[in-house]
Amino acid sequence: MLSEWDYQAILLTLKLAVSATLILLIISPPLAWWLSHSKRFYRPFIEALVALPLxxxxxxxxxxxxxxxxxxxxxxxxxxxxxxHNLAFSFSGLLIASLIYSLPFVVQPLQSAFVNLDKSYLEVATTLGFNRIETFYRVIFPMVLPSFIIAGALGFAHTIGEFGVVLMIGGNIPGETQVLSIALFDHVETLQYTQAHFLAFSLLSFSMVLLMLIYGVLQKRQKRLYHA
Structure with a gap:
């Protein structure tokens, strides 16, 4: 049913989504923490810049x-x-574009979690002599872990669903820059509806399952907060 190029598009999309998500989960927490606590006059500009892809x-x-x-x-x-090598029409270019395009989907859930964090736990960590790194990994991270899961899932799903940005940056080179959404568009253009239905239904099913998992995490978090 699917061609060799379709399977390569699926693998390339997964590679792009995994790479982008892992990098975003590294660079986003410090940025989200700064945005949630900084009182600098230029913070609204940085916040708007991060949210611009939305x-x-x-x-x-x-x-x-x-x-x-x-x-x-x-x-x-x-x-x-x-x-x-050229940055345009390459996987590296797709990755950088994906990082920029999916950044707000990872930063904003973390920023919201940091804003609503109970500050008394941070004060206790300070009295126990924890440094900043110990405070983050032993106090903050366990408390906001559901937000990290949601942020990672949103970043992953958003990267998989990219179309306009990756088409502009990578073009449509099979096996190199052709991701799943572009492969689907190709099938529709060439009236190959069987393959298009298969790819579209796969993306639809994946998105539905992922959203159910995200809302499940949110529901468990709300119950835990309610009973706390």
Whole structure:
């Protein structure tokens, strides 16, 4: 039913989603913590910049990223000098674009969790002599673990469903930059509806299951808070 290119698109999409999610779960917590506690005058600007992909059309973001990834630009030229490869129309370009595009879906759940964190636990950790790293891993992280799960799931799902940004950055190169959403679009364009139905139903089923898991985590968290 599916072609070799379809299976490669599935594997490439999973590789992209896993890579982006892992990186976002590393870089997002410090940013979310800063946004939830900083009183700097420029915090609203940073907050708006992080949230921009939520309201900006994907093709607009993809267009400006494509210009930034061009060999004639500073970033694209630096990457070409460093690696010998173009950043545009490459997996590396897709990954950077995915990090930017999915960033708010990971940062915002964590930021909300940090804002609502009971500060008394932090005070107890301070009196026990915990440093910042110990406080985070032994006190904060266990308390906001459900938010980390939700943030990771949202970032993963959002990366899998990308279309406009990845099309602008990576084009449609089978086996290299053709992700699942673009492969689905190709099948629809060429009237291959059997393959299109299979890919679309797979994405629909995955999204539904993932949302059920997210809402299940939220429900358990609400029950735990209610009985606390």
């Amino acid at each position: 309201v900006l059309p994907p093709t607009v973001l993809g267009f400006y990223l494509l210009l930034s990834f061009s060999p004639d630009s500073f970033l694209g030229g630096f990457w070409l000098t460093l690696t010998g």
